[in-house]
Amino acid sequence: MKLDTRAMRHLTAEDWKVLAAVEQGSKNHELVPVPIIERFSRLKGGSSLVSKCISTLAKTSLIAKMKEAKYDGYRLTYGGLDYLALHTHSQKKHIYSVGTRVGVGKESDIMLVADHTGAQQILKIHRLGRISFRTVKTNRDYLKKNASGSWMYLSTLAARKEYAFLSALHSAGIPVPTPIAHSRHTIVMSLVDAPPLRQISSVPDPAALYASLIELYLRLAKHGLIHGDYNEFNILIREDVSTNPETGTEEITLVPVVIDFPQMISMEHVNAEMYFDRDINCVKIFFERRFHFKPTTPGPFYKDVKKTVGRDGFERLDATLEASGITKKMAKDLEAAIRQHEEEKLQNPEAFEPSDDEEDDDDEDEDEEDKEGEEANTAEKEKEGQPSIVIGFQSPSES
Template sequence: MKLDTRAMRHLASEDWRVLTAVEMGSKNHEIVPTPLIERISRLRGGANGVHRSISALAKVGLIARVKEAKYDGYRLTYGGMDYLALHTYSARKEIYSVGTRIGVGKESDIMVVADNSGVQRVLKIHRLGRISFRTVKSNRDYLKNRSSGSWMYLSRLAAMREYAFMKALQNEGFPVPEPLGQSRHTVLMSLIDAFPLRGISSVPDPASLYADLIALILRLAKHGLIHGDFNEFNLLIKEVKTSKKNSETNEEEEAIDLVPILIDFPQMVSMDHRNAEMYFDRDVACPFFKDAKKLVAKDGATRLDATAAASGFSKKMAKDLEVAMREQIESRGEGAGSDEEEYDESDDESEDDEDGASEPVVIGGIGAEEAQEEPLAEDAGKLKVDG
C-alpha cells in the first residue's frame, strides 16, 4: 500500500488522541465502539469533538467504518498504524521526511526516510496479514483472545523481534544494518549503499562469495542462531574499497572487496529450537546441521538467541510469530520469495503512482525545509547488476 504522509501535518492534537484511542480499543475489539473511543480519548469537547476528529481521520483513511456492523464503531487501518508510528519517530526527532518506497513484498514495505539533518535512513513497515492472512486467520488457535487485532499484533511482534535480533547481531559485529529505532509495526535502520544479491548476475569470484556466505551461516550457528530465510532476497552485497600490495611491484593498489550484508530477521530461530534442523537445512544443504551444532557457543561465543530473549520478547510472543511466519512462507511456497516479491495490491486502500516514485514529504514540523535526498549508488565497480 502507498504510504501517503501528506495529511500528517494537518492533524490536530485532538485527532492524534482519538487515533490513539482507536488503537488502544483495537486490542480487544475488531470494531471499536464509538462510546469507547470517547471514553479513552477524554477530549474536552466531549462527544462533539470526538466525532469531528473521527470524521477527519476517516476522510484520510486512518480509521474506517465497517458496513453492516452490529454497532456504531471504527477499526484502525494500516494507514492509521503507519501514522502513529511516524508520529512517534517525529517526536523523537528520528524521522523528519518520508521519501520513496524502495522495496515491497507480501509482509513489508521498505521506505527511504531522512532525519532532521538530511541523513537518509530505511524504515521497514511490517504488514503481516496483508495477503496470505486470509488463510492464516482460519487457524486462530495460536492467537487465542487476540484474534480481533491479529494483524496489528503479529506485525508488531515481527518488528519487535527484528529489532531485538538486529541489535544483538550488530553488537557482536555481524554485517547487518544499524538498528536505530522501533515503533509499533516498524523498524528504523541505517541505509546501506549495497545491491540486493537477487539483482546481481555475476561476480568476479563466485567461490569466494559462496565461502563468505557459508562462513556467515556458521558464524550465526556459533552464536546459537539460524536465519530461517537465508536466500538471495535477504542478502545485500556491498563493495568496500581496500588497499592491497602488488606482489610484483611491491606497491599499494586499490582493490574492491565484496561484503555480504544480512537483512530480514523476524523468522530467525535458536539452534535449540525443536525444528532447528529443518530451518537450518532450508537455509543451506551443506554443511550438515550436526556439524554446525558443534559450533554453538564454542570458545565462549555469546548466545544471541538468549540475548534476544532477554530483550523482553517472551516465549509466547515467539510462538505466535513463528506460527504466523510459517503460514506466510507456506502460502507463498516454501523457500521461495521474500520481502521483495511482487504481490497483488487490489485489496490495498490506495495505490502507488505509476512510476512508484514520490517527492519526500516533511512530517517533522510546519514551515520546515525538506530534507535533501542523496542518490543511491548507480554504478558497481566489480558487480554485474541485472537491469
C-alpha cells in the same frame, strides 16, 4: 497497502489524540465503541470535538467502520497504525521526511526516509497477517477465531523481534544494518549502500564470495542462531575499497551484509536442522545457477556446526527474544503466522504474483478484509528480472 503521508501535516493535536485512543481501545476491542474512544482521548471539547476528529480520521481512512457492526465503533486501519508509528519516529527526531519505496513484499514495505540532518535511512513497515485475497476463506476463519492472528499483533511482534535481533547482532559485530529506532510495526535502520546478491550478475571470485557467505552463516550459528531465510534477497553485497600498502593499488573486498530477521530461530529449535539445510542449499543453488560455481567440499552439516554453538567466546544470542520481553506464546504465534505465510506462498504462488492493483485498501464503511493483501509483491516481480549490477571488478585504470 500504500503509505500515503499527505494527510499527516493536516492532522491537529486533537486528531492525534483520538487516533491514539482508537489504538489503545483496539487492545481489547476488535471494533472500539465510540464512548471508549471518547474516554481514552481525554479531550476537553467533549463528544462533539471527538466526533469531529473521528470524522476527519475516517475520511483519511486512518480508522474505519465495519460492515454489519452491531454498535457504533471504529477500528484502526493499516494507515492509522502507520501514521501513529511515523508520528512517534518524527517526534523522536528519527524521521523527518519519507521518500520513495525501495521494496514491497507481502510482509513488509521498505521506505527510504531521512532524518532532520538529511541523512538517509530505511523504514521497514511490517505487514504480517495481511490476508491473501485468494486464500481469504481459510484465513478469515483462522483470524476471526483467533485474536493472536490479528495483523496488528503479528506485524508489531515481527517488528519487535526483528529489532531485538538487529540490535543483538549489531552489538556482536555481525555485519547488519545499524538499528536506529522501533515503534509498533516499524523499525528504522541505517541504509546499507549495497545491492542484494540477487542483482549481481557476476563477481571476479565466486569461490571467495561463497566462502564469506558460509562463514557469516556459521558465525550466526556460533551465536546459536539460524537465519531461516538466508537467500539472495536477504544478503546485501557491499564493496569495501582499500589500498594495498605494498603495491599502492586499490583492492575491493565484497562483504555480505545480512538483513530480514523475523523468522530467525535458535539452533536448538526442533526443526533447526531442516532450516539450516534449507538455508545452506539456497546459497548453493544460487551460486550454481548464477555463477556456475559448485563448492568442492560437502557441507557444512548441522550436526558438526551444532557443536560450535557458544564456543570460541561467541555469546549465545538465541535468548534475545525472551530478554526483549517476547514471551514463548508470542514467539509461537509469530512463528505460526510466518510458516502459514510460507505455506500459502508454496501452495498458491499466483496469489503472490505481481499485479498492477495498488489501490488503497482502507476504505471507510467497509469490511475490506477481502481486498487486503491483494496487491503486488514487487519483490517477486524482481525475481523475474535480470540482474543489472556488476560489482567487485576493478576498473582498468585502477589496476
